[in-house]
Amino acid sequence: MKRRKAGIGIFVIVLIITAVRVKSMDSHRISGRILAENIAGPGMLRLVEQSMQARARKTSVTEIAVKERKHPQAALTFDDGPDIRYTPLLLDGLKERNVRVSFFLLGEKVEQYPELVERMQKEGHLVGNHTYHHVQLNKLNETKAREEILKTNNLIYETTGVYPLYLRPPFGAWKKNLELCVEMLPVFWTIDTLDWKVQNTEKIVRTVQEQIEDGAIILMHDEYDTSVEAALQVVDELKNQEYELVTVDQLILP
Numbered sequence: 466m467k468r469r470k471a472g473i474g475i476f477v478i479v480l481i482i483t484a485v486r487v488k489s490m491d492s493h494r495i496s497g498r499i500l501a502e503n504i505a506g507p508g509m510l511r512l513v514e515q516s517m518q519a520r521a522r523k524t525s526v527t528e529i530a531v532k533e534r535k536h537p538q539a540a541l542t543f544d545d546g547p548d549i550r551y552t553p554l555l556l557d558g559l560k561e562r563n564v565r566v567s568f569f570l571l572g573e574k575v576e577q578y579p580e581l582v583e584r585m586q587k588e589g590h591l592v593g594n595h596t597y598h599h600v601q602l603n604k605l606n607e608t609k610a611r612e613e614i615l616k617t618n619n620l621i622y623e624t625t626g627v628y629p630l631y632l633r634p635p636f637g638a639w640k641k642n643l644e645l646c647v648e649m650l651p652v653f654w655t656i657d658t659l660d661w662k663v664q665n666t667e668k669i670v671r672t673v674q675e676q677i678e679d680g681a682i683i684l685m686h687d688e689y690d691t692s693v694e695a696a697l698q699v700v701d702e703l704k705n706q707e708y709e710l711v712t713v714d715q716l717i718l719p
């Protein structure tokens with residue numbers, strides 16, 4: 466009976482420790498989210514530009530961040546999806562390797578393939594916005610540009626239950642005043658693989674190898690077999706080089 470009581474006692478202590486841990490993890494996650502919500506909106510573009518410039522100059526802030534981390538980090542990002550043929554193959558390969566990436570989706574394709582978007586979310590990937598029709602935002606008036614973004618956000622929210630905070634503007638074309646009316650953080654890239662143009666696995670992998678550095682954001686498209694093959698090879702190679710593969714929010718809000 467005593468042993469049983471002691472057993473119950475230990476079980477209760479373990480439960481309490483677990484509960485405290487889960488709670489502290491939660492508050493960490495929530496504070497990151499609040500931070501993202503606070504910096505999104507007015508002035509966010511400047512913040513991102515500053516952090517990118519700081520990274521390029523390798524200022525002390527970047528050096529401190531790098532010193533605190535054990536491994537260099539890189540983020541794989543995929544635009545223009547989801548693609549009914551190739552996105553599932555990419556998701557399978559990433560799952561096998563236990564790696565999370567960031568997807569910037571077109572609203573019209575979210576509407577077509579909601580089950581793929583749901584899978585992305587379920588498997589821990591970051592789901593971001595790439596406008597509804599792949600439009601060049603700086604060529605549209607503010608109402609139209611806002612519509613392109615918000616319609617896609619709403620579709621993603623309806624599908625995943627999570628309202629997107631990150632947006633990749635097609636062609637990297639961001640409209641300066643847009644930050645005042647959409648509360649999102651634009652995410653650009655540091656390595657353009659030109660995968661859609663070369664459609665050659667070896668060349669895509671080589672481009673990444675030549676340009677990889679800590680904090681890299683790699684731009685790819687999950688609508689070609691060569692891109693999916695290249696992405697999975699890049700994952701294996703970066704892992705061999707001790708890189709930690711993260712989603713873009715982890716790079717922007719470390």
Ligand SMILES: [Zn+2]
Nearest residue numbers: 544545635636
């Ligand atoms: Zn695109």
